[in-house]
Amino acid sequence: MATETPPLLPYAVDRSVDYKGFSSSGGWKCAFLIIGVEIAERSAYYGISGNLITYLTGPLGQSTVTAAENLNLWSGTAWLLPLLGAFVADSFLGRYRTIIVAAFIYILGLSLLTLSAVLPSVRAYDCQSADTIQLCSPDPSLILFFVALYLVAFGQGGFRPCVQAFGADQFDGQDPEERKSRSSFFNWWNFGMSAGVIVILPFLNYIQDNLNWGFGFGIPCVVMAVSLVIFLLGTKMYRYSIRREEEHPFLRIGRVLVKAIRNWRISPAVSFKEDASCIVSRQNSEQFEFLNKALLEISGSEDSWMACTPREVEEAKAVLRLVPIWTSCLIFATVGSQVGTFFTKQARTMNRSISERLEFPAASIQLTIPLAIVVLVPIYDRVFVPVARRLTGEHSGITMLQRIGTGLFSSVLAMAVAALVEMKRLKTAEEHGLVDMPNVTIPMSGWWLIPQLVLLGAADVFTIIGLQEFFYDQVPSELKSVGLALFLSVLGVGNFLSGFLISIIDKTTGKDGDDSWFANNLNRAHLDYFYWILAVLSVVQLVAFLYFSKSYIYKRASIV
Numbered sequence: 001m002a003t004e005t006p007p008l009l010p011y012a013v014d015r016s017v018d019y020k021g022f023s024s025s026g027g028w029k030c031a032f033l034i035i036g037v038e039i040a041e042r043s044a045y046y047g048i049s050g051n052l053i054t055y056l057t058g059p060l061g062q063s064t065v066t067a068a069e070n071l072n073l074w075s076g077t078a079w080l081l082p083l084l085g086a087f088v089a090d091s092f093l094g095r096y097r098t099i100i101v102a103a104f105i106y107i108l109g110l111s112l113l114t115l116s117a118v119l120p121s122v123r124a125y126d127c128q129s130a131d132t133i134q135l136c137s138p139d140p141s142l143i144l145f146f147v148a149l150y151l152v153a154f155g156q157g158g159f160r161p162c163v164q165a166f167g168a169d170q171f172d173g174q175d176p177e178e179r180k181s182r183s184s185f186f187n188w189w190n191f192g193m194s195a196g197v198i199v200i201l202p203f204l205n206y207i208q209d210n211l212n213w214g215f216g217f218g219i220p221c222v223v224m225a226v227s228l229v230i231f232l233l234g235t236k237m238y239r240y241s242i243r244r245e246e247e248h249p250f251l252r253i254g255r256v257l258v259k260a261i262r263n264w265r266i267s268p269a270v271s272f273k274e275d276a277s278c279i280v281s282r283q284n285s286e287q288f289e290f291l292n293k294a295l296l297e298i299s300g301s302e303d304s305w306m307a308c309t310p311r312e313v314e315e316a317k318a319v320l321r322l323v324p325i326w327t328s329c330l331i332f333a334t335v336g337s338q339v340g341t342f343f344t345k346q347a348r349t350m351n352r353s354i355s356e357r358l359e360f361p362a363a364s365i366q367l368t369i370p371l372a373i374v375v376l377v378p379i380y381d382r383v384f385v386p387v388a389r390r391l392t393g394e395h396s397g398i399t400m401l402q403r404i405g406t407g408l409f410s411s412v413l414a415m416a417v418a419a420l421v422e423m424k425r426l427k428t429a430e431e432h433g434l435v436d437m438p439n440v441t442i443p444m445s446g447w448w449l450i451p452q453l454v455l456l457g458a459a460d461v462f463t464i465i466g467l468q469e470f471f472y473d474q475v476p477s478e479l480k481s482v483g484l485a486l487f488l489s490v491l492g493v494g495n496f497l498s499g500f501l502i503s504i505i506d507k508t509t510g511k512d513g514d515d516s517w518f519a520n521n522l523n524r525a526h527l528d529y530f531y532w533i534l535a536v537l538s539v540v541q542l543v544a545f546l547y548f549s550k551s552y553i554y555k556r557a558s559i560v
Contacts, residue, residue, distance in 0.1 A: 026169070026170035026171065026172075026237075026238065026239025027170060027171070027181075027239075028170075028181065029237065030167075030170045030234055030237050030238050030239065031167050031170045031171070031185055031188075033230065033231075033233070033234045033237070034163060034166060034167035034170070034231070034234070035167065035188060035189055035192040035193075036192070036230055037163060037227050037230050037231045038163055038164065038167070038189065038192065038193055038227075039192045039193055039195070039196035040196065040223050040224065040226050040227035040230060041106075041156070041159060041160070041163070041224060041227045042193045042196055042197060043196045043197060043199070043200040043201075043220070043223050044106075044110065044220035044221070044223045044224040044227065045152075045156055045220075046197050046200075046201055046366075047200055047201065047204040047216075047217075047219065047220035047223070048110070048113065048149075048152065048217065048220055049071075049075065049078075049340060050197075050201050050204070050205065050340060050363050050366055051204070051205050051208050051209070051216075051344075051361075051363040052071055052074075052340070053067055053068070053071055053340060053341055053344055053345065053363075054208070054209065054344070054348075054362070054363060055208070055213060056070060056071065057345075059117075059213060060142065060145075063520055064345060064518060064519075064520045064522075065502065065503075065506050065516070065518050065520075067341075068341045068342070068499070068502055068518070069499050069502060069503060071340065071341055072337060072341070072495045072496065072498045072499030072502070073495075073496070073499055074149055074150070074153060075337060075340075075491075075492070075495040076492045076493065076494075076495035076496035076499065077150065077153050077492065078152070078153035078156055078157065078492070079333075079488050079489060079490075079491040079492030079493075079494075079495060080157075080488075080489050080492035080493070081153055081154055081156070081157025081158075081492075082156075082157045082158075082160055082161040082484070082485035082488040082489065082492075083157075083482070083485045083486070083488075083489055084157060084158075085098060085102060085157040085158030085159070085160075085161060085162060085481075085485065086161045086162065086165075086479075086481035086482040086483075086484065086485035087482060087485075088158065089158070089161075089162045089165075089481045090478060090479050090480070090481045090482050091250070095162040095163075095165055095166045095169070095481055096166065096238070096240065098158050098162045098481075099158070099159055099162045099163050099166065099231060100228070100231075100232075101158065102154075102155050102156070102157070102158025102159040102162070103155065103159055103224070103227065103228040103231070104155075104228075105151060105154055105155035105158065106151075106152060106155025106156060106159055106224050107155070107221060107224050107225055107228070108151055108155075109148050109149070109150075109151030109152035109153075109154070109155050110148070110152060110217065110220055110221035110224055111148075111221050112144055112147065112148035112151065113145065113148035113149060113152065113217045113221075114214055114217040114218040114221055115144065115148075116141050116142075116144040116145035116148055117141075117145075117213040117214040117216075117217050118214035119140065119141040119144065120141070160484075160488060161481045161482075161484040161485040161488060162481050163231070164189065164468065164472075164484050165472065165480040165481045165483070165484050166238070167185060167189065168182055168185055168186070168472055168480070169239060169240075169241050169480070170185075170238070170239050171185060176395070179395055180395050180396075183395060183396040183469060184381055184385075186465050186468050186469045186472075187377050187380060187381040187465060188377070188381070189465075189468075190373055190377060190460070190461070190464065190465050190468075191373065191374060191377040191378070193370075194369075194370030194371070194373040194374050194377075195370070195374050197367070197370045198367055198370050198371060198374065200219075200223070201363070201364065201366065201367055201370075202360075202361070202364050202367065204216055204219060204220070205361040205363045205364050206361060207219070209361050209363075241477075249315065249476045249478045249479055250479075252312045252315060252316075253312075253315060253316045253319055255294075255308060255312070256291060256294045256308050256312050256313055256315075256316040257291075257294075257316065259293070259294035259308050260290055260291045260292075260293045260294040263293040263294065263296045264290065264293060266293060266296050288316075288317045288320055288321075291313050291316055291317055291320075292313060294308040294312075294313050294316075295308055295309075295310060295313060315476055318474060318475070318476070318555045319475065319476075321474075321552060321553065322471065322474060322475070322486065324544075324548035324552075325401070325404075325470070325545070325548060325549065325552065326486060326489075326490060327544075328541055328544040328545040328548055329404070329408070329463070329467065329490050329541070329545065330490060330493050330494050330497060330541070331494070331497070331534070331537045331538050331540075331541040332407070332408055332411050332459070332463055332490075332494065332538070332541065333490050333491045333492075333493065333494020333495065333497075334494040334495070334497045334498045334501070334534065334537075335411050335414065335415055335456070335494075335534055335538060336411075336456065336460075336491070336494065337494060337495045337498040338418075338498070338531075338534070339366055339369065339453070339456065340363075340366060341498075342518075342527050342530075343365060343366070343418075343449060343452075343453070344362050344363050344365065344366065345362075345522060346422065346425065346449065346522065346527065347362035347363075347365045347446050347449060348362040349425070349429075349438070349441065349442050349522055349523070350425065350441065350442055350444050350445065350446040350448070350449070351441055351442065351443060351444060351445050351446060352446040360446070362446075365446060365449050365450075365453065366453075368449075368450055368453035368454060368457060369453055369456055369457040369460060370457070371457070372453070372454045372456075372457025372458060372460075372461070373457050373460055373461055376457065376458060376461045377461060377465075380461055384397060385397035396469070399554075400466050400469055400470040400473065401466075401470070401549040401552060403462050403463070403465070403466035404462065404463050404466040404467055404470065404545070404549075405542070405545055405546060405549060406462040406463075407458070407459040407460065407461070407462030407463025407464070407466065408459070408463055408538070408541060408542045408545055409542060410455050410456070410458045410459035410462065410463075411455070411456065411459040411463070411538055412535060412538040412539055412542060413455050414452045414453075414455035414456045414459060415452075415531050415532075415534045415535035415538055416531075416532075416535045417451050417452040417455060418452040418531045419528045419529075419531035419532045419535060420528075421448050421449060421451075421452060422527045422528035422531060423528045424444070424448065425442060425444055425448070426523065426526075426528065428442055428443065428444045429442050429523040430523075434523060435521075435523045435524060436521070436523070436524075437523075438520070438521040438522065438523055442523075467487045467490065468484065468487050470487075471483040471484055471486045471487040472484055472487075473555070474554070474555045475555075501530075501533075502518060502530075505517055505518070505530065505533075506518050509526075517529055517530050518530070
């Protein structure tokens with residue numbers, strides 16, 4: 001095989017080589033370096049998103065509902081764009097080059113975001129005098145802010161799925177020991193990412209809340225630049241996957257779907273074209289049975305290029321099986337989106353004193369989730385998995401779907417606790433006559449929010465990490481970046497669902513001058529009702545997930 005440089009080895013498949021074309025590369029040394037890259041990138045991302053609700057309602061002067069809708073829209077876009085980035089990586093540029101290009105877009109977006117925060121903004125009072133009100137042109141700094149924000153979304157859309165898939169590529173899924181290491185990699189990936197957020201987020205929250213937003217946005221820009229430098233340092237050590245000389249999986253799967261649709265009226269009595277080397281198993285054949293018609297041959301047909309093999313049909317079924325699992329996790333993502341919006345706004349109304357002169361920033365309550373992950377991941381990886389492995393024989397202790405389902409149950413408990421805590425907060429405000437004093441701190445400790453956040457942290461250890469491994473493992477080998485992008489798209493659609501629910505409920509409950517459930521004065525709002533709705537939806541989601549997972553057939557190792 002000819003030796004190629006990393007940028008010319010873009011595709012993931014069966015065999016991997018280093019930058020010189022040899023196979024002795026990858027492993028934990030490279031994986032830990034890539035985890036370091038992700039720690040820097042996530043620190044930059046959450047350094048922006050973690051306190052964005054405060055920036056929108058503070059310096060930009062938006063209402064709570066508008067700010068929450070804008071944040072959910074941006075977050076949803078940021079989590080859906082990985083589908084585009086992953087498609088570009090798996091079809092054209094490859095993971096290595098996509099990561100580098102995306103990093104430069106990311107850094108550009110963060111630079112412009114910093115610039116927007118230091119530019120003077122045009123306010124309403126700048127456009128009026130004592131006698132007249134003049135029309136103002138759009139605020140350039142506001143336009144720059146949103147352009148920069150969506151550039152950051154584009155950058156992370158290419159960076160996030162590719163860098164995680166590239167890290168998992170450092171292990172051979174066909175080797176039993178390396179397969180165990182790859183499963184462990186997803187645990188330590190999230191451990192490192194959470195640890196990095198814990199370190200930088202309080203520091204950035206303090207700067208943004210008390211010193212300067214320009215400085216608070218500028219530091220993530222520097223951190224992202226460091227992330228790119230760290231990634232480039234490992235170029236000569238990485239394991240690069242190479243592509244087989246065959247048709248792209250999108251084309252293969254698309255051909256199966258088209259052929260099955262064209263043959264849907266044909267009787268199964270017509271003989272199947274069988275491939276002696278790959279016969280569809282009886283169990284697989286009975287699931288998504290309509291796709292089996294893609295194997296039918298019509299006498300005298302000239303569409304020989306449309307011929308499908310049993311292996312290709314099974315590959316298409318493997319992708320379709322992901323859809324019910326993907327759908328039944330969307331409410332989980334909707335629940336998670338409340339942390340950076342309403343949970344943070346609640347914390348701002350509560351007593352956050354650490355001492356007589358010191359209080360923690362409201363956005364810092366979000367650190368509870370990564371703290372829970374940092375504590376629970378080592379226990380899960382080093383204690384639970386080895387014990388469960390001996391009991392079940394599974395290389396990862398429990399199956400991926402069992403892991404995901406456990407986290408979904410934890411999220412149900414989290415929303416029930418969140419509703420109860422909010423009921424107590426509202427009652428405390430009423431008892432102390434603070435209902436119409438939204439700027440006065442309620443004599444209720446912000447620590448009351450910790451239990452629901454710990455439960456969400458536990459949910460992340462099970463569901464988020466489980467989904468990452470599931471979507472990476474269950475897609476064809478050439479589509480590993482797309483697989484992880486599908487996981488991220490769950491978070492994106494969940495954020496859009498959150499924004500949609502908030503908008504509908506706000507318009508419905510705020511009619512006729514009444515206070516909506518999301519009134520700017522949270523003491524007159526009813527976030528508790530909203531949390532109960534999410535708790536009920538989470539129960540429905542869990543039931544649907546258990547139903548779909550019961551009939552799920554895991555992809556065979558031969559389907560690559």
